[in-house]
Structure formats: C-alpha cells, structure tokens
Amino acid sequence: xxxxxxxxxxxxxxxxxxxxxxxxxxxxxxxxxxxxxxxxxxxxxxxxxxxxxxxxxxxxxxxxxxxxxxxxxxxxxxxxxxxxxxxxxxxxxxxxxxxxxxxxx
Numbered sequence: 001x002x003x004x005x006x007x008x009x010x011x012x013x014x015x016x017x018x019x020x021x022x023x024x025x026x027x028x029x030x031x032x033x034x035x036x037x038x039x040x041x042x043x044x045x046x047x048x049x050x051x052x053x054x055x056x057x058x059x060x061x062x063x064x065x066x067x068x069x070x071x072x073x074x075x076x077x078x079x080x081x082x083x084x085x086x087x088x089x090x091x092x093x094x095x096x097x098x099x100x101x102x103x104x105x
Contacts, residue, residue, distance in 0.1 A: 002047060004046065005036065005044035005045065005046060006044065006045045006046075006047075006050060007042065007043075007044065007045075008022055008023060008042065008043050008045070011045050011050055011053060014050060014054075015053060015054065015057050016057075017057065022053065023043075025053060025056055025067075026043065026053075028067055028071075029052070029056060029067075029070075029071060029074070031071070031075075032052050032071075032074055033045075033049050033052055033053070034049075035049055051082070051085070052074070054085045054089070055074065055081045055082060055085050056070055056074070058081060058084065058085050058088065059073060059081060
C-alpha cells in the first residue's frame with residue numbers, strides 16, 4: 001500500500017538528493033508544488049508532487065536545464081518529460097530485478 005504523504009527526507013531519498021535541494025526546488029517551483037504542512041510546519045508531499053519533483057530532477061540533473069528552463073518546460077508540455085521519467089523509473093526497476101536475479105545465481 002502506498003502512503004498518502006511523504007516527508008521531505010523520504011522525498012530526498014527517493015530522488016537521491018539532499019533535503020535542502022528538495023526544499024529549494026519546492027520554493028522555486030511554487031506554481032507546480034504546494035506541499036501540505038503538518039502541525040509542526042513540516043512539508044508533506046503527495047505522490048503527484050513527487051512525480052513533478054522527479055521531472056524537475058531529470059531536467060536539471062540529467063538534461064542540464066536551468067531552473068528557469070525547467071519551469072518553462074513544465075509550463076509548456078510536461079507530458080514528454082513525464083513519459084521519459086516513467087521510462088527511466090521502469091528501466092531502473094528492471095535493472096534492480098536483474099541484479100537481484102544475478103546475485104541469487
């Protein structure tokens with residue numbers, strides 16, 4: 001069962017980034033990301049927001065976009081980026097399964 005909300009530490013772990021980077025991206029991309037806050041004021045991210053952060057991570061870290069360029073791309077057409085991110089996630093999952101099979105041999 002998938003969780004409804006994820007902490008910033010969990011999101012950073014999923015992305016392989018630091019919590020400060022996730023916090024910075026959340027502040028920079030306020031138009032696309034609006035995480036809820038709990039009583040203590042900690043950010044809580046939904047699965048949909050994590051997908052947007054994955055897209056941002058892909059564009060900035062893998063494709064070399066600037067933050068401004070990534071924001072424009074999300075504004076214009078995020079479906080192409082989304083499909084690439086999903087394909088990469090699927091490939092990473094397949095790779096981990098293959099590594100697991102290799103270790104068991």
